[in-house]
Every structure is written in C-alpha cells, then in structure tokens.
C-alpha cells in the first residue's frame with residue numbers, strides 16, 4: 073500500500089490517497105502502521121477521500137485505532153498533498169470532516185510547493201471554565217473544556233514537566249467527565265500574545281503538536297482572561313499562529329502553520 077509521510081510541526085501521520093479506494097479495517101491499519109518499530113511510525117493515519125459535499129474528505133485515526141472527528145495539523149498537510157500532487161489547481165479549498173466542512177487557504181513557497189496553510193477551524197464550543205478536577209492519584213487540576221469538533225481539556229500551569237504531562241495526561245484523558253475521552257493541553261501564558269504548551273493527545277499520547285489543541289488553548293486562555301484573541305503558540309515541534317475572530321466576524325478560530333512532506337513509501341500489510 074502506497075503512503076506519504078507528512079507532519080505538521082512534528083505531529084506526524086501516514087497519509088493514504090483514497091481517491092480510488094480505501095484500505096480495509098483502517099482502525100487496525102492505524103494501530104499496525106503507526107508503530108514506530110514494526111510499522112512506518114506515526115501519530116496515526118490520515119485518509120484523503122473524495123467528497124460530495126466538499127473538495128475532499130478527511131478521515132483520521134489515532135495511533136490506538138480510534139477515529140477522530142477533526143485534526144488541525146492533518147488539515148494543513150492534506151492541503152499540501154492535494155495541491156502539490158495536482159489533484160486540484162486551486163489553493164482555496166474545502167475539506168469535509170466528521171466535525172463539518174473546513175476551509176483551507178494554502179500559500180506556496182518559491183519552489184512552487186505549499187509551505188503554509190491557514191485553516192478556518194470553525195466555531196469553538198466552550199464547556200466548563202476553570203473547574204477543578206480530582207484524579208485517582210490524589211492530584212487536583214483546574215481545567216477549561218473546549219471543543220474544536222473534538223474534545224479538549226486545557227490546564228494553565230507553569231509546570232510543563234514530564235511529571236505533569238506524562239504523569240497526569242493519561243488519567244485526565246480518561247477522566248469520567250469526558251463521554252469519549254479527551255485531548256489534554258498543559259499551557260503557560262508567557263504574554264497576552266504568546267503561549268507555550270505541551271499536549272497529551274487522546275489515542276496517541278504526547279505528540280509534538282496538536283492543531284485543534286492549540287486552538288482550544290487560545291480560546292480557553294482568552295475565556296479565562298489569560299491572553300488576547302490572537303497568539304503565537306509554541307509547541308515542542310514548532311509554532312502556530314491562532315486567532316479567535318470576534319463574534320462580529322463570525323467567531324471562528326483561524327489556524328496558520330506549515331505542512332511538511334518527509335517521504336513516500338510502500339507498506340507491506342501482513
């Protein structure tokens with residue numbers, strides 16, 4: 073099976089061109105091919121499919137095989153793939169996802185290939201704000217819930233250590249407050265327009281970056297009065313610019329960042 077390995081600031085997926093056909097059991101495939109020793113290695117798989125509602129359709133499966141409803145970093149990489157591969161001659165595209173249709177606006181570099189994409193991530197849904205959550209390990213955390221089509225719990229803390237992120241991420245991901253688990257962000261606001269964060273992703277563990285997570289974090293920070301409505305978000309894999317437009321302009325969240333192709337290959341599925 074042919075694949076393309078791409079990443080959005082280190083959030084790496086195995087991309088499969090499904091314009092003609094789709095692999096069987098994509099959940100099983102995601103678990104197998106994402107393994108960084110016995111597979112290709114990645115945070116999951118992304119299927120690029122035809123759509124009758126938009127230019128293309130995305131299906132994304134986390135490394136544990138769970139299907140997600142939206143993925144910010146993958147949206148940018150899909151824009152790069154379909155434009156660079158000549159599947160479209162436009163740079164302003166629509167993408168059907170389980171969370172609805174998203175608009176992708178791509179920009180090319182001097183080599184004529186896509187290097188940066190702005191995604192209209194839609195309207196956030198803010199849930200509980202600054203609520204305290206107790207974990208079985210006895211720790212207590214204050215978090216704000218934000219949906220970007222997929223669920224996020226954002227914790228503001230100066231402690232971005234492994235003990236915090238790796239120690240509490242798994243329990244928070246599976247806390248009973250989430251009907252279907254959640255992505256957990258740990259964020260430090262350095263200035264009204266600068267946030268540093270790490271993310272423990274539902275179904276993939278810590279990733280180098282999370283596009284929907286960066287959006288959820290900006291929305292949570294602005295909601296809690298910890299930042300403005302536009303900020304540069306620094307994640308372990310790189311930076312994203314996130315802007316939460318005012319209600320008078322629709323209240324959508326706009327995410328801008330790079331998309332990178334690493335290699336192509338053939339996966340031998342046992």
Ligand SMILES: N[C@H](CCC[C@H](N)C(=O)O)C(=O)O
Nearest residue numbers: 140143144145222282283284
């Ligand atoms: N783990 C997420 C999907 C991937 C989101 C993330 N990689 C992004 O860039 O938005 C979930 O289960 O909702």
